[in-house]
Structure formats: C-alpha cells, structure tokens
Amino acid sequence: MLIQDMFADDINRKINGVIKVDQAADDVIEQELNEYVITRELKKHFITFFNYYGDAFDQPTADMGVWISGFFGSGKSHFLKMLSYLLENKEVKGIRSVERFRKKFVDDPATFMLIDRATKGPTETILFNIDIEGFSNKDKTAVLRVFAKMFYSHLGFYGENLKVAMMERYIDQQGKTEEFRRIFEEKRGKPWLEMRRVFAFNGKFIIPTLMEVLDMSEEDARSWFNDKTATEISIAQLVEDMKAYVDTKPANFRLLFMIDEVGQYVGTDTDMLLNLQSLTEKIGSECEGKIWVICTGQEAIDEIIKVRADEFSRIQARFKTRLSLSSSSVDEVIQKRILKKKPEVAKKLEEVYEQNASVLRNLFTFKTDIVDIKKGYAGPLEFTENFPFVPYQFIIMQKVFAEIRKHGNSGKHLSGGERSMLSGFQEAAQKIQEKDEYALVPFFRFYDTVHTFLDGSIRRVIERCQKAADNGDGIEQQDVDVLKLLYLIRYIDDIPSNLDNIVILMADDIRVDKIIMREAVRGCLDRLMSQNYIGRTGDTYNFLTDEEQDIQREIRDTNVDTASIVERIAQMIYGDIFTTKKFRYGKYDFAFDQMVDGITVGVATGGMRLRFLTVATDAVEKTDYRLMAESKGNEAIVVLADTPYYESLESAMKIRKYVKQRNVSQLPKSVQKIISNQQDEAGKYELRAMTELQNAIEGAQFYVDGEHLEIKAGNAKSKIDQSLEYLVAHVYSKLDLITDNAGSDADIIAILTGAVTALPGMEPNRDAASAMEEYLEMQDAKKLPTSMADVQSKYSAIPYGWKEIDIAAVAAQLIYSQKVTIKYAGNTIQPDDPKLPDMLRKKSEIGKTSISKRKNISATMMRDVKSMLRDYFDVMDVPDDEDGLIRFVTEKFGEQRDYYASLDARYDGHEYPDRALIQEAIHLMDDVLSQKKDNIALIERVLKKEDALFDNKEAMSNGIENFFKTQVTVFDQAVQFEKSLHDDLDRIAENEEAHKALNTIRLITMVQTGSKFNYNRIRELNPLMDTVRTAHDKMLEEKRAEVLETVRQCMEATHTAANGDSKVSHLIEKSDRYFSQCKEKIAELKSLALLDAMFLPMCQYKDDTVSNIESVLAPPAPKPPVQPTQPGKETAPVKKKVVRAYNRQVVFQAKTLQTDADIDDYVEKIRSQLKQLLKSCDEIKLN
Secondary structure, three states: OOHHHOEOOOOOOOOOOOOOOOOOOHHHHHHHHHHOOOOHHHHHHHHHHHHHHHHHHHOOOOOOEEEEEOOOOOOHHHHHHHHHHHHHOOEEOOEEHHHHHHHHHOOOHHHHHHHHHHOOOOEEEEEEEHHHHOOOOOOOOHHHHHHHHHHHHHOOOOOOOHHHHHHHHHHHHOOOHHHHHHHHHHHHOOOHHHHHHHHHHOHHHHHHHHHHHHOOOHHHHHHHHHOHHHHOOOHHHHHHHHHHHHHOOOOOOEEEEEEEOHHHHHOOOHHHHHHHHHHHHHHHHHHOOOEEEEEEEOOOHHHHHHHHOOOOHHHHHHOOEEEEOOHHHHHHHHHHHOOOEOHHHHHHHHHHHHHHHHHHHHHOOOOOOOHHHHOOOOOHHHHHHHOOOOHHHHHHHHHHHHHHHHHOEOOOOHHHOOOOHHHHHHHHHHHOOOOOOOEOOOHHHHHHHHHHHEOHHHHHHHHHHHHHHHHOOOOOHHHHHHHHHHHHOOOOOOOOOEHHHHHHHOOOEOOOOHHHHHHHHHHHHHHHHHOOOEEEEOOEEEEOOHHHHHHHHHHHHOOOOHHHHHHHHHHHHHHHHOOOOEEEEOOEEEEEEEEEOOEEEOOOOOOEEEEEEOOOOOHHHHOHHHHHHHHOOOEEEEEOOOOOHHHHHHHHHHHHHHHHHOOHHHOOHHHHHHHHHHHHHHHHHHHHHHHHHHHHHHOOEEEEOOEEEOOOOOOHHHHHHHHHHHHHHHHOOOHHHOOOOOOOHHHHHHHHOOOOOOOOOOOOOHHHHHHHHHHHHHHHHOOOOOEHHHHHHHHHOOOOOOOHHHHHHHHHHHHHOOOEEEEEOOEEEOOOOOOHHHHHHOHHHHOOEEEEEOOOOOHHHHHHHHHHHHHHHOOOOOOOOHHHHHHHHHHHHHHHHHHHHHHHHOOOOOOOOOHHHHHHHHHHHHHHHOOOOOHHHHHHHHHHOHHHHHHHHHHHHOOHHHHHHHHHHHHHHHHHHHHHOHHHHHHHOOOHHHHHHHHHHHHHHOOOOOOOOOHHHHHHHHHHHHHHHHHHHHHHHHHHHHHHHHHHHHHHHHHHHHOOOHHHHHHHHHHHHHHHHHHHHHHHOOOHHHHHOOHHHHHHHHHHHHHHHHHHHOOOOOOOOOOOOOOOOOOOOOOOOOEEEEOHHHHOOOOOOOOHHHHHHHHHHHHHHHHHHHOOOOEEEEO
16 A cells, blocks of 8 residues: 555645745635644643633733744644634635634534634734844834834734824824825826835825825925934834724724744844833733734743843733643644544554564664653554654654754744744655555655755755765765754754664664665765765764864865775784794795785785785675685685774874874864864774774684684784694695705705715605606696796795705706706706806806706607608718707708798799798798707607608699799790780780780789699790780781871871971971881880870871961961941951861771671770860861
C-alpha cells in the first residue's frame, strides 16, 4: 500500500501551513475554520478565554489584555485568527463561524454555550501582524502609531498617514465627507480614495477643496497643509477617539485589537514596552472592557519583561489572561489534520507494527538521557497515529525551531517565513508518498521546512554541498542529507551527533539493515569531513560555522598527498617501531627490502621483502588469495588492521603544513586561537597515530611465503621478527648446500690449481657444485647464454642466499673438474689465468664473463660434416682438426655469402628473375655463420641445414647463376628495346609479323612472382628483336619521307609568299633555319609517334611566317573618305578576313583502315585537328 493512499484526507491538498493574520480570502478562511483541530489543550484555552471574556459583559474590567505565547509553529497565530472569526462571528460562504465550530464541541456543549453567549453581541476585530503593519523606524511611539494606523484604517480613514487620517476624521465629524470627495474629484479629475496616498503632491487641489468645503481661508488651509507636526498623536488623543467610537455602539459592543507577533516586534526594547504598557493601561481604564487587546508572542510576557519586572508590573496586570500553547498541541494537530488514517489502513499498520515490534524497538534506541526521545513507539496505536513519522521527531523538531530562531535565522522574524511544523510534516510525508507501509521519514527531510529563513551563510554551505553532489564532485546525495541532518541537530544537546544516533535519525525504512546503514553513513561522514563540510570532536560530528569552516577548509585543502602520508607511516614503522636493518639468521645477516605500500625505504636489494599494506592500498589488492600469491617466494606482507592511524596522521600533517604556510602572528586573535587549538590537536593526532599504528601491526594479518600465518603472541616488533624468521627459513631453503665457506681469493686460487684435495665424493660444497652444474646443463639445453653475473644473481637470491665468494668458489670447483668453460669477451679462459677470480666474483667483470657446460665435437659429427663440405664446395682438401675445420667453414661460407650479396645488388633498378632464391642463399649463409662463436653449434648448424644448402645450390646453378654469367646482357637489351617502342605500338600492330615478335619479347622478359622463369627462351630474343627492328625501320623511312615532303611544301609556301622581296629576307632566313632543324630532327628520330607530332607545329609555323610576310609586303590601305557621323552612331571598323591554306596530305595523313572503328577514330582525329586549326583563322583552304 502506498503512503499517499493511507490518509483520511488527501496528503497533497493545499494546507495553509503558516497562518498569517492578514490572509482573508474566503477559501482560505473556510479551510482554516473547517480543518481547525481543537486539541485537549486548546479546549482548555478556549474555556479560559471565553470564561474571562464573557464575565466582562456582566462586570466591566480594565484588565482587557490577552497574551498568547508559544514557540514558532505551535499554532498561536492560528488560534488568534480563530478567536477573531468566532468573536466577530464572521460569515463565510453563508455559514457563521460559530456554527462551523458547533460540531467541534459536540462532546462539550457547555464550552460551546460559553462561545455562543460571548458572540451574541456585535463585535468588530482589527486583526493584523504588527511586524508587517508596523513602521520600519521603531522609535518609542512605534506601538502607538501602528495602533492608530490600524484603528483609523478600520474606520475607513487613511491610517498610513495620520495627518490625512486626522483630516478625514474631522471632515467626517462635520458631515462633509461626501462633499469633500466630490469637489476634490472635480478639481483633480481623479477620486480622493485613489489620490490620498500621494497627499503631499496634491496641495494645489486639496487647499482649494478645504477652503470650499470647510470655509477655511487660503492662509489657514495652506498653513495646515504645510504643518509637519500635524502627524503627531498622543495616547490620550487616540484612546479618546477609540472611546468616542465605541460609545456610539450598543452597550454589548466590543472592539478587539488582535495583534500577531507583538513579542518579536517589541522584543526587549524598553521604549516600545513602555509605549505598549501605557497604551493598554489607558485603553483598559478609559474603555472598561469594551476594547480588548489580544497579542501573540514567541515567549510568555513574563519572559519578555523579566529583566525589569518592577518597571513593567502594570503591563502584567493588563494582560491577566495568558494562554501558553505547548508541544502536545502541535502533535495532536498534526496527527488529526495530516496523519489521520483511513480505518482499514489503521488496522493494516497495527499488523505491521506487531510483525516488526522488536525491530522498531531496536531501530530507535538513541544514546541520550532524554526519556521521551529514547523510545520509539509506545505501541501499535502510537505507530498508527504517527506513521510515517516517529514520536521523537515532534519533540526534536520543536527544539530545532527554537534553536534556529536563536542561532540560524537570517534576521527576519520566523513568523514571516513560509514554513511551520504543520507544513513541515506535510511536506516530509509528501516526499515519501510513493513508498509503502514500511517506509519512514528520515529527520533530514525537515530541512526544507526551515531552510528559507536560515542565514545565507548556512544555506550556502548546504547548497554548495548539493551542487557538488549534482556534479559528482566527491559528494553523494546521501552526504547532503547527512549534512542537512547535522545542521538540524547542531544545537540540540539532547542528542549527541555520534554515528549511532545519526544512523537512527537517517532511518528511512522499518526493514533497514542498521549495519549496512551504519557503514553507508560512516562513508557519508568521511566524505563530508574530507570536503570540510563538517568537523569531528571525539566520536561526535559537527556542522561547521563559517569561521570554523574557513580554517578547517584551509587545513583540509592543504595538500598532503597519499605518498607523503605513506612515507611518514614508513618512517614511523622502520624508524620507531621496527628499526632492524638486517635480519640475523644463523651465521648469515639477511638484508630485506623495506616497503610500505608502493614506497621503498632505502635501497632495494631484490632479496627478501617486508611490506606493510596500509588503508591507502585498495581492498581488491588485500584479498587472501592475492596476498598469498604475491607473498609466495620472497615476501612477508603485513596487512595493517583497520585502526584510524592513517586519518590521524593525515590530519596532523595537514595542520603542520598549514601552520608553516601561514604568518600566524599577523592573523586576528580569534583565528590565532583556532589555529593554536589545531596545533594542539596535531600533537594529539600524532601520538594517537603512533599508538594506532602499533595496534594496527599487533592486529595485522601476516602473509609469508604464500602462507597466511597466525602469529598470536607478542607486541608489534616481536610479531614482525617472527614473520621474518619464518620467511628466511622457508625462502632460503638451499642455504645449507654450502658446507665450507671461502674467506678470500686465495681460497679460490687454491681450488683452481688443485691445491685443495679431498677423497672422491668428499669434495667441499659437493652438493652446491652439483646444483650449479645442473643449472648450467639446463641453460645449455635451453640454448641460453649464462654469465657469471647470472650465476651470482641466481645463487645469492632465493632459495640459496649464498655469499658471492662462496658462489665463486663453487664455480672454481667446476672449472678445475673441466666441467665448464669460461669465456671472457668471447675468448676461452684457462684455469691458470690470474684474473679468473675477479672474473668469477668482481661486479665490474662478472657481466663480461660467460660460463657454460663444456662440450666436444664428436668423431661422427666431424666425419659427417667433412663429407658434406667436400660435396658442397666441390673440394677434396678439408682440414681434419677441429680448429682448422671451424676456420675452413667460416671462411668458405663467408666467401659464398659475399658472392650471393654481389648478385643480389645487381637487382637494384632491374626486374631480374629468382631474386628470392638468391636472398634465401644469403639467409642460409647468415644462419650458418651466426653460430661461429661456438664450435659445436656451428658444426651442428651446418649439418642441420645440409639439405637446404644443397637444394638452394642446385636451384641456383640451374638458372640464375648462368643467367648472370651469359644471358643478362641480351635480357637487358630486349627490355630496353621493348620500352623504346611503347609510343609506336599502334603502328607496329599494323605489321602482323613485327607485332607478334614484339609480344613474344614482352612475354619472355616478363618476371612474375610465383611463376617459374624460362631461361631457355632468352636465346630467342635476338632474332625477335631483328624482326621487329626491320619492320620498324621500314616504317620510319616511309614516315620520314612523308614528313620531309611536308617540310618541302612549307618552305615552298614561305618562299612563294616572299617572292624574293628583300624586305622579308630576314623572315625567310629565320624560316629556312627552322625547317633545316626540322630535317635534322627527322633524320634523328626513331619514333613514328614523334615524327607524326611534327606535322602540326611545322604547318602552324609556316602559316605564321606567311602571315608575317604578307603583313610586311601589303600596300598601305587608302584612307576612306570621312562620312558625316549620325548622332548616336559610330562607324564600326572593317575587320580583315584571315584565310589559312593547308596541303591535304598534311591534314589527311596516310593510314590503313580496316574496321568501322578505325574509320571513326580517324575521322574524329581529323575533326579535332581541323577545329584546332580554325581557331587561329576565319577560313581554312585545303590545297
């Protein structure tokens, strides 16, 4: 069932949460009357008031004051307004207020009779909020002036301006109000009621109106208008006017001043309190109970005047009727107005309570001494009445209102706000209305009720936090909720803001898991602290004020990175708690790498490692499986217990750094005090961090060499010692293979020279030597080169732990036994070399010294390789000794490699066949020679590659080698010949035999990857080239003749045009030179295409030359007679027609056409050529 469906009245209906006395709309009044809840307490107040008020009809009294007090949200404004409706018996929508109240007192007719009797007489109420209606300049007559304003306004006069009100009252007493308003409107053109607000700006209309209506002289009228003192009024004058007004009414008439928020308006201002006292005293004594003053205030009147009670005794006498609204009234109103459930829902909720009674008792167990707050629900009835709220929330919320009024408001009276207890509980319920019968309202939901009247500096903190949550800046929404909660209970001493209490206040569901909730809230608090929204004192968390927050923020913002904190933790562990640098085990001192998280203290050795994991290490890296796996082999990992050492140290470091950065002496005293307190805190944090760090080690989890150890006894240092002892024993398990320790190089030389003697099987360090020999055999089997640096590294490390001199002694033993070979810079070292001890142990030399298991070339291998080499190199003389054989192999394969490389170089810029074969041969040579530093490896490689070598040699000798010896020249000529004819392919295609021969040349010289090249066909290339060359030469001769004929015609045309005239001899000479050069070019060209290309340029040149000759020889044109020019017309010049003559043989060149397509291509080519020629003239003439 949804919460929104549980209530008897719609939870989303509009409720006037804050009753304002100036709200007078009928709908508002109707709701207020209908929904007003008469609680037991209110019934008592109604009885008290109406008893006293009713008695005043029979016995006149001067004690006509009523003071209604109650904290903000207690319902005093509502009560005041209800009294005004009842006393005036206001009719709303056809029903009198008293009638609407009849059903509220159906169970108490006697009280209703009191109300009914008191409201029989005519009553007028003047209901207002003095904080709204009062004047901003609160002087000693402020109360008097606001009473006067409201009284005269009630009479219909302009109370906002007492001068105007007094004038209107005088005019009214003369019976001339209507006349005054009519004449003023005639003069001004606008109604008086509209213009009286701007009284001071209408003198020129008001003065004549006064003169006319009241028969005043202009001087008197003007004098009155300008009189500044006319706004003053005395208490006596006001009370006199009040008495005069009520005296015109029946004997049982009552006028009631009902004033809200008087307590806040007057406060403790002596002048205003005296003004109120004098006014009420005068009203009481003069009017004898016909005028009543009913006020409200946050505090009882006794509280307001207690400082000077003797001075204000009379005001106490006047306000004899005092009604105080308490919290129980609020609870009952909220339960009846908002939380009243449907009958079937009440039954369902009782069942929910019975099913979860024990859970609910446990859920709301506060750590507080206040009994009313300690408990949750008293039983199913209380659960049903209050659901989804908890009874403690009513109590705390009232305290919140009271405390915020003292500390958190923004300067305005809280009654001016838009929130109350009623609206607060309604809005909180609305926020969870979509949830079910197990949901609860967490206390932070009430923040929205009060936030509007909080001081801006407080709201900004919450708003900044909300913005951070919205943007995902390290804050989550639940963090904002916790911050709101911490602000609400900031000043509530009854509930310490510790983690347990915060968890209870944040509970939003009956079924909530308090353990999970506790962790979630802890996370919220941690994030809020990290972002400086809250502070912490012991186990309580505090919302920070602006000044505290500024310092805290600066401290929190002081950057102390994780690495620095971890480094400080490392200093504390290795500098104070565990100071051992080398761990003693038997005769050996083992260095160990000291680490905390990822930080290494000192120089890493690469041996054992002691590593502490702090809270800075991710939890994923602290799983049992992962830590056992990581510690396997050489490590002891200490996972520090979850104590607050990190947070304490971080806080201390932030404070220390902050203080260093600030010039504290120049800061204000208040800030210096806060910083001084922070420095004291830093010292405490550091001491606490050390203690907590030791506790963290004592409670730590130890993972050593793949095991999760249970180390129960001992302090922090003892537990670390135990873990390292276990680590050495398990990690350096082969330490005992060394039985005799060497002392110096002399001991090593003694071993190398055989000076150390022992019976077979009794050699010193015999098992250690066997272990090293096995290692070298394994390295050899893996074909891995091994240096003495590798050997030293291996046997000084886990699981051996031998000293470097002992490792050198074991290696010396293997050298003497001729089981290993030592090489230095590629050269084999003999056992008697004086530098050998250095090569075995000196750090600068061991990296250059190789050690390997000694091997000899077998006789079988020697025989096989010699046979193979004779066949491969086609020689008979192959050396028999190992060294000679190795030298022979390296030299021969080196020469062969150079030869193949020279062949491969010839491919650059050429497309020759079988390059892959040559490159394969080079690769084979390189492969063999790559093993030349090791005799056995070299011979083994030769034998291993035997088949590949012979296959490659055979493939080479059958083709490519012969090619480079005898065929490459013809091949190159054919390729070049074919390329030279590319432009003439179309013409050669006309000769079938030549065309076929050229295609064959192309086919033979084509090298295709993946296809076998036919070397035998290269011999065909010369005859084929001859065939093509003959045909092509013949075509060239024919084409030359054709082009030469064109040259002759062109020269003839130029000479004919010149006609021997000396004036153009220079043009003829130039033309002849050009055509002579053309003849030379024709003789040189061996391309049909290039010869064809000469036609057009020569003809063009001939045309240009003829045109130039004609221009020179042409007679000057006669000057035409001057014709009269018609106006607006111009004579266009006559353009000379340009005609070009061409020989048909030039344009229509000789060609054999066989198909329709040939004809189309030929005609298109002619068309294009003619169009091009026509562009340079007006007409073409073909001769």
